[in-house]
Amino acid sequence: MADTGNILFSGVGGQGILLASEVTAHALLAAGYDAKKSEVHGMAQRGGSVTAQLRYGKKVYSPLIEPGRADILIAFEMMEAARYLLYLHSESKVIVNTQQIKPPSVAMGQIPYPAGVLDVITEKGVQVVTVDAFDIARDAGEVKAANVVMVGAMSAFLPMGAAVYEEIINTRIPERFREVNLKAFAAGRKITA
Amino acid sequence: MLSFFTCLWQRVTGEGQFLYSLCVVTADNKKESLFIGFVVRFASHPGEADEAFKSPSKAENIKQEQVKKVTDSKQLWMSGNEAIAMAAYEAGVKVASGYPGTPSTEIMENLSRYEGVYTEWAPNEKVGLEVAIGASFAGVRAFATMKHVGVNVAADPLFTASYTGVRGGLVILTADDPEMHSSQNEQDNRNYAYAAKLPMLEPSEPAEAKELLKQAFELSEKFDTPVLFRITTRVAHVKGVLSKGEMMQSEASCGIEKVPAKMVMLPGNARNRRKVVEERMALLREVAESDQFNVIENGDNKRGFITGGVSYLYVKEAFPEASVLKLGMSWPLPEQKIREFAAGVDELFIVEELDPFLEHHIKGMGIECHGKDLIPNQGELNTSIVRTSIDPDSAPELFAAAELPMRPPNMCAGCPHRGVFFNLSKMKDIFVSGDIGCYTLGFLPPLSAMDSCVCMGASVTIAHGMAKALGDEGKGKLVSVIGDSTFVHTGINGLINSVYNDSKTVLVILDNRITAMTGQQNNPTTGCNIKGEAANAINIEELCRAVGVKHVEVVNPHDIQACKKALKTALDLDEMAVVISRAPCVLLPEIKNAVHNPYLTATENCAGCMACVKLGCPAISWINITPEEAVAKGYKEKQKGFAVINEVQCNGCGQCAVLCKFEAINRKGE
Ligand SMILES: Cc1ncc(C[n+]2csc(CCOP(=O)(O)OP(=O)(O)O)c2C)c(N)n1
Ligand code: SF4
Ligand code: SF4
Numbered sequence: 131m132a133d134t135g136n137i138l139f140s141g142v143g144g145q146g147i148l149l150a151s152e153v154t155a156h157a158l159l160a161a162g163y164d165a166k167k168s169e170v171h172g173m174a175q176r177g178g179s180v181t182a183q184l185r186y187g188k189k190v191y192s193p194l195i196e197p198g199r200a201d202i203l204i205a206f207e208m209m210e211a212a213r214y215l216l217y218l219h220s221e222s223k224v225i226v227n228t229q230q231i232k233p234p235s236v237a238m239g240q241i242p243y244p245a246g247v248l249d250v251i252t253e254k255g256v257q258v259v260t261v262d263a264f265d266i267a268r269d270a271g272e273v274k275a276a277n278v279v280m281v282g283a284m285s286a287f288l289p290m291g292a293a294v295y296e297e298i299i300n301t302r303i304p305e306r307f308r309e310v311n312l313k314a315f316a317a318g319r320k321i322t323a
Numbered sequence: 324m325l326s327f328f329t330c331l332w333q334r335v336t337g338e339g340q341f342l343y344s345l346c347v348v349t350a351d352n353k354k355e356s357l358f359i360g361f362v363v364r365f366a367s368h369p370g371e372a373d374e375a376f377k378s379p380s381k382a383e384n385i386k387q388e389q390v391k392k393v394t395d396s397k398q399l400w401m402s403g404n405e406a407i408a409m410a411a412y413e414a415g416v417k418v419a420s421g422y423p424g425t426p427s428t429e430i431m432e433n434l435s436r437y438e439g440v441y442t443e444w445a446p447n448e449k450v451g452l453e454v455a456i457g458a459s460f461a462g463v464r465a466f467a468t469m470k471h472v473g474v475n476v477a478a479d480p481l482f483t484a485s486y487t488g489v490r491g492g493l494v495i496l497t498a499d500d501p502e503m504h505s506s507q508n509e510q511d512n513r514n515y516a517y518a519a520k521l522p523m524l525e526p527s528e529p530a531e532a533k534e535l536l537k538q539a540f541e542l543s544e545k546f547d548t549p550v551l552f553r554i555t556t557r558v559a560h561v562k563g564v565l566s567k568g569e570m571m572q573s574e575a576s577c578g579i580e581k582v583p584a585k586m587v588m589l590p591g592n593a594r595n596r597r598k599v600v601e602e603r604m605a606l607l608r609e610v611a612e613s614d615q616f617n618v619i620e621n622g623d624n625k626r627g628f629i630t631g632g633v634s635y636l637y638v639k640e641a642f643p644e645a646s647v648l649k650l651g652m653s654w655p656l657p658e659q660k661i662r663e664f665a666a667g668v669d670e671l672f673i674v675e676e677l678d679p680f681l682e683h684h685i686k687g688m689g690i691e692c693h694g695k696d697l698i699p700n701q702g703e704l705n706t707s708i709v710r711t712s713i714d715p716d717s718a719p720e721l722f723a724a725a726e727l728p729m730r731p732p733n734m735c736a737g738c739p740h741r742g743v744f745f746n747l748s749k750m751k752d753i754f755v756s757g758d759i760g761c762y763t764l765g766f767l768p769p770l771s772a773m774d775s776c777v778c779m780g781a782s783v784t785i786a787h788g789m790a791k792a793l794g795d796e797g798k799g800k801l802v803s804v805i806g807d808s809t810f811v812h813t814g815i816n817g818l819i820n821s822v823y824n825d826s827k828t829v830l831v832i833l834d835n836r837i838t839a840m841t842g843q844q845n846n847p848t849t850g851c852n853i854k855g856e857a858a859n860a861i862n863i864e865e866l867c868r869a870v871g872v873k874h875v876e877v878v879n880p881h882d883i884q885a886c887k888k889a890l891k892t893a894l895d896l897d898e899m900a901v902v903i904s905r906a907p908c909v910l911l912p913e914i915k916n917a918v919h920n921p922y923l924t925a926t927e928n929c930a931g932c933m934a935c936v937k938l939g940c941p942a943i944s945w946i947n948i949t950p951e952e953a954v955a956k957g958y959k960e961k962q963k964g965f966a967v968i969n970e971v972q973c974n975g976c977g978q979c980a981v982l983c984k985f986e987a988i989n990r991k992g993e
Contacts (some may be wrong), residue, residue, distance in 0.1 A: 178732035239945030
């Protein structure tokens with residue numbers, strides 16, 4: 131539906147996807163949108179593929195993004211970007227953290243990590259932005275802030291200005307972690323803005 | 324310093340479920356007991372989160388003006404489960420009991436943080452419901468929560484509570500899991516409303532869940548009936564915008580009141596109540612006909628949709644112009660209203676997930692409609708399935724999904740269960756009768772050491788049944804495995820049977836000191852209650868001995884050799900034997916937050932035998948090399964690769980070190 135924006139977060143259990151999706155959701159709410167977010171909990175989270183689906187607009191009914199309707203795919207791991215090709219359309223924006231996490235079959239040496247895994251997306255002419263979120267977060271002072279770097283990189287594709295995110299970080303993050311978060315956010319945003 | 328990010332990272336790593344009240348405000352209505360900040364309350368150790376939750380002064384760095392800012396805001400961003408917990412509190416629930424199970428778990432976890440509500444984890448759903456029935460009999464509002472399959476366990480009290488009715492309002496929440504995201508089946512629990520002759524309410528989204536639950540308690544008291552409340556994964560684990568509401572009060576009065584005609588279900592009394600149930604259903608049908616729960620949204624009259632639960636949202640999005648009859652009450656159905664609605668539209672569609680529940684009853688009224696002839700009866704629906712099932716031509720062109728290696732879940736690095744399953748995987752000819760919990764992952768490669776898994780508690784019983792069928796052929800070959808929580812849930816009954824009926828099988832109780840799979844809940848063996856406060860602990864070995872098991876051995880599963888010996892000894896006995904594998908889940912705070920003493924690979928010593936890789940620990944990975952690379956590294960030319968341990972992930976359990984015969988795995992610094 132054209133009047134609803136759809137953001138698909140994907141990655142591996144443990145990468146801070148929920149945090150990233152929460153920051154984004156709060157920014158959208160602060161900007162006056164209605165929003166719904168769907169998560170899957172349970173077994174998959176023990177190192178399996180995980181997603182969060184965030185939809186926003188004037189009024190959101192369904193909590194689920196339809197295949198072919200994700201406007202933004204924000205993937206925290208390369209293979210986990212390619213896995214959701216079905217959800218993309220030609221105008222989608224894909225933001226990918228360049229980190230690779232080996233699934234069991236790769237870790238056990240049975241198969242290699244697929245080479246050029248993002249090609250399946252770029253082949254379709256979909257815009258892909260790669261982000262070395264880990265390195266950027268380290269430079270910002272905390273590697274674990276990679277997820278906030280990703281939110282920063284994505285933020286340029288959403289209607290809200292940086293100030294809205296900064297407000298969320300300022301009001302909802304304990305003081306001693308604010309600075310590093312703000313830095314991580316700004317560094318991420320710089321990539322795409 | 325354990326930084327904020329570190330907390331997050333560690334808490335999410337390999338996490339099961341969690342309370343996803345991330346930067347959310349959960350405030351109790353009365354005062355400022357609230358918690359904000361970027362602290363994710365993943366359901367680790369309840370006590371840990373409680374700290375921050377209950378006493379704002381302790382929550383780190385929360386400034387008073389921020390607290391105020393959020394308190395003033397009317398808008399809350401909550402999951403369905405958080406909303407339901409808040410609604411139960413606002414409804415004046417005094418006693419709530421439940422057993423964890425995805426997607427219901429966070430309701431009790433959240434409710435336990437509100438003041439003035441007694442909450443508990445019950446050992447199983449039958450116990451939980453009976454506790455709630457008791458509280459209702461004492462005249463207070465009572466709430467029981469469980470996942471869909473939990474209702475099977477609680478079905479016995481459920482069906483008769485329908486006859487007794489209530490004193491204080493009684494609501495039973497069933498959280499169904501279409502698509503089986505985290506379940507062994509996808510039964511449709513609307514069928515229970517029909518079978519047990521109980522009204523059922525069903526919300527579509529968190530905001531509605533909150534309003535509907537409060538009305539459920541009123542309905543219960545007004546019509547003297549337990550009320551079933553059904554949610555699905557896409558209501559429970561969906562976040563949406565909602566607001567706080569008014570506090571309500573029960574009409575009932577708390578106290579002992581003897582009403583044998585209602586509370587003593589002997590045949591004579593039950594026959595009388597049976598009639599009351601029918602009279603009540605007739606009255607409830609009138610409620611269904613009203614606009615309280617079931618509303619017609621007039622659109623164009625070409626197509627009309629009858630729908631409820633989350634399916635309503637998909638219909639609204641797929642067919643925004645159409646007329647819709649939204650059923651917030653799934654049972655009993657408003658026949659009159661349905662007839663009128665059907666008469667007003669050219670074509671009638673019933674859109675519902677899973678069973679043709681509405682469809683069957685509507686067709687039974689003699690009304691023509693489309694339903695499962697178009698809409699799938701398996702798995703979840705979504706907007707696109709609903710749209711294309713009805714208008715196949717509307718299917719958009721999609722990019723074909725890429726073929727990629729699967730990323731299935733795995734037991735955590737250092738999981739104690741791994742030691743047991745590794746040993747079981749090495750034993751030839753045994754049959755491992757499994758159960759449900761994190762340890763069910765022992766089924767997956769490379770260990771592949773589980774041969775059956777049906778429902779909670781079925782490990783020990785199925786092994787017993789096989790033993791009786793196989794006779795001598797099964798001797799020394801039948802092992803069952805069960806977690807601590809599952810053992811108390813329904814495993815103990817099976818063990819009693821095995822002792823009584825002289826089983827000669829081995830039961831391994833995987834005691835990781837917590838209910839891990841559903842996200843770290845306490846249980847009767849952990850020594851803590853739902854709030855993380857000290858509680859009486861059941862001693863598992865004494866319990867086993869008390870029911871008559873003579874051979875009970877406790878073993879540390881990280882000690883691979885000792886574990887092997889204990890299993891062998893037990894299998895060689897010609898009697899029912901119990902082995903308790905005891906070591907804490909690595910996600911327990913005392914393990915998670917401890918300084919880890921990891922193992923490292925001295926890759927120069929690695930002979931490429933893959934012994935450690937076969938454990939399947941996610942901290943260990945295998946690097947393939949070419950013969951040239953092998954030579955360059957000083958290996959034999961034919962060595963195919965070498966193993967590497969990821970120091971950050973390694974938990975220092977030591978299981979892999981024992982398996983390495985080449986001294987290539989050593990504790991860091993040793
Ligand atoms: C009747 C029923 N209730 C609840 C569940 C959800 N459930 C699955 S496993 C589990 C608990 C497992 O705990 P435990 O036996 O201690 O094993 P662990 O996960 O700690 O290894 C629960 C609550 C279920 N599958 N069936
Ligand atoms: S039981 Fe094992 S797999 Fe489950 S959370 Fe604990 S350590 Fe991880
Ligand atoms: S010691 Fe070995 S098996 Fe245990 S967590 Fe570390 S790498 Fe995994």
